[in-house]
Amino acid sequence: MPIITFQGKQYECDSDTPILDSLLARGVNVPCGCRGGICQACMLKATSGKPTELSQTGIEKKLKDKNYFLSCLCKAESDMEVQLPDPSDKYHSSIVYEKEYLNASVVRLRCSRPEGFTYQPGQFVNLMQPEQALVRSYSLASTSDDNFLEFHIRLIHDGRMSNWIADTVENGTFIFVSDAMGSCYYNSACEASPLLLAGTGTGLAPLYGILRNALASGHQQEVYLLHGGLSSEGLYYQEQLQFIAQQRDNFTYQPCVLHGPAPESGVQGSIDEQLRLVLNTRQDWRLFLCGDTEMVNAMRNVCLEHGINESDIHTDSFG
Ligand SMILES: Cc1cc2nc3c(=O)[nH]c(=O)nc-3n(C[C@H](O)[C@H](O)[C@H](O)COP(=O)(O)OP(=O)(O)OC[C@H]3O[C@@H](n4cnc5c(N)ncnc54)[C@H](O)[C@@H]3O)c2cc1C
Structure with missing residues (x-):
């Protein structure tokens, strides 16, 4: 069985099971979302060993070249050492400057638009909460005429990210925003x-x-x-x-x-x-x-x- 090294610990992982599933099954906290290769929340970086071609599907070239891959799609073929993404590779830093309840269970966040950040309204990004390495996808309600990024977040009972947003995020909180993804937009x-x-x-x-x-x-x-x-x-x-x-x-x-x-x-x-x-x-x-x-x-x-x-x-x- 291939050995996956993550955060200094070694895990024997079945070569028929995606690395994400193997690590989660062993109680390792790897961020994840859709677990189907779409949201890219489970992206990891291989510092040794080669990710499979399939697991690099849809990843932008600059990240592929640095051996990033989607752990939900990667069945290890040999030993690998992997780590969480370096925030500066994958995320832009943004600052929350407006938080408002749109109804009892939906919060609107308006955040600064990072320099050089481009998107089509309707695409989604991954937001990362760095302390818990928590990553979730949220869709963009703003347009390029807005000088902010706007998100509408439904509060889920026991939801880790939505409760962090409800309880902890305030004006001035830094969040990390990935590049925009998805094809649901007007063209x-x-x-x-x-x-x-x-x-x-x-x-x-x-x-x-x-x-x-x-x-x-x-x-x-x-x-x-x-x-x-x-x-x-x-x-x-x-x-x-x-x-x-x-x-x-x-x-x-x-x-x-x-x-x-x-x-x-x-x-x-x-x-x-x-x-x-x-x-x-x-x-x-x-x-x-x-x-x-x-x-x-x-x-x-x-x-x-x-x-x-x-x-x-x-x-x-x-x-
Ligand atoms: C492409 C994409 C775009 C998205 N855009 C948005 C968006 O614009 N606004 C938004 O509010 N959410 C959006 N989501 C959902 C979002 O990513 C999170 O899944 C959601 O906010 C819950 O995260 P959490 O950490 O609070 O809950 P978790 O800690 O992940 O889940 C806690 C519990 O709630 C359950 N749960 C999780 N999500 C839901 C749900 N949606 N309904 C009911 N139960 C649930 C889980 O099964 C679990 O039992 C999007 C998801 C994807 C994949």
């Missing part, structure tokens, strides 16, 4: 299509970035935003979105809630039912589906059943 290929944006909870973060980017880019086709919550208390940014809808003839905002009375200018019902109704109004929608993975999958199935091409569906799934 010139979307210009000719009507856009249907749908998401629940903090799925609104990427949608808010995508919406404002589309409108700022002069999108002329219809744009329809469906935002779902369990109840009206789970919604946020209603005033901002209603204001945009008043300013722009081609934009419709519809909140919907599963329980309780319908919100102002919204409806009561499940988001997938509402999605079906909006899809029925025309055939040529391009979709952006964001938020909780189960909901994104359910909405994606509704779209596929409706005959939307897979290539016209963009997703940011929080799995």
Whole structure:
């Protein structure tokens, strides 16, 4: 069995099991997120031994050249010595300058935009909390017109990162931000299509970035935003979105809630039912589906059943 050396200790790891799983099973605290090769939260650096080609998929060249790899995809073929990423290789430092509750369970963080940091609204970054080597992905709600990075963070009971943000982060706290990743964003290929944006909870973060980017880019086709919550208390940014809808003839905002009375200018019902109704109004929608993975999958199935091409569906799934 290959020996993996991490933080000075040696672990015998099965060559059929990803290094991440082997280390976690032995009680080692390795940051991780999606565990499917997407979020890059589990990235490690090999200081000896060679990471597999598969485990370097999607990693930018400058990091590949330094032997970074995704531990969730790497089944060791020989002995390796690995370490946590050097923050200066992988992260930009940013300072929190506004923290505000958007409702009882969603916090908005606005942080300084690191010099040279580029992104498309709707992409996601990894935020790192250095003391506990904790890494989680969050989507960007800001656009390039904003001189800050904006995140909407849902507080999860017992959630390590979201509770750190709720309890400890304050104006002036330093956080580390990775480069932006993901392909769920508005680009010139979307210009000719009507856009249907749908998401629940903090799925609104990427949608808010995508919406404002589309409108700022002069999108002329219809744009329809469906935002779902369990109840009206789970919604946020209603005033901002209603204001945009008043300013722009081609934009419709519809909140919907599963329980309780319908919100102002919204409806009561499940988001997938509402999605079906909006899809029925025309055939040529391009979709952006964001938020909780189960909901994104359910909405994606509704779209596929409706005959939307897979290539016209963009997703940011929080799995
Ligand atoms: C690409 C991507 C983008 C994301 N963007 C956002 C975003 O913009 N806003 C946002 O709020 N979150 C987003 N997430 C989710 C985020 O990365 C964290 O998973 C989430 O904040 C929980 O982290 P935590 O450390 O607080 O909880 P953890 O300590 O990881 O989990 C604590 C407990 O809560 C459960 N849990 C974890 N996440 C959820 C969840 N979403 N719903 C219900 N139970 C959960 C876990 O199974 C565990 O039992 C995104 C995830 C991905 C992969």
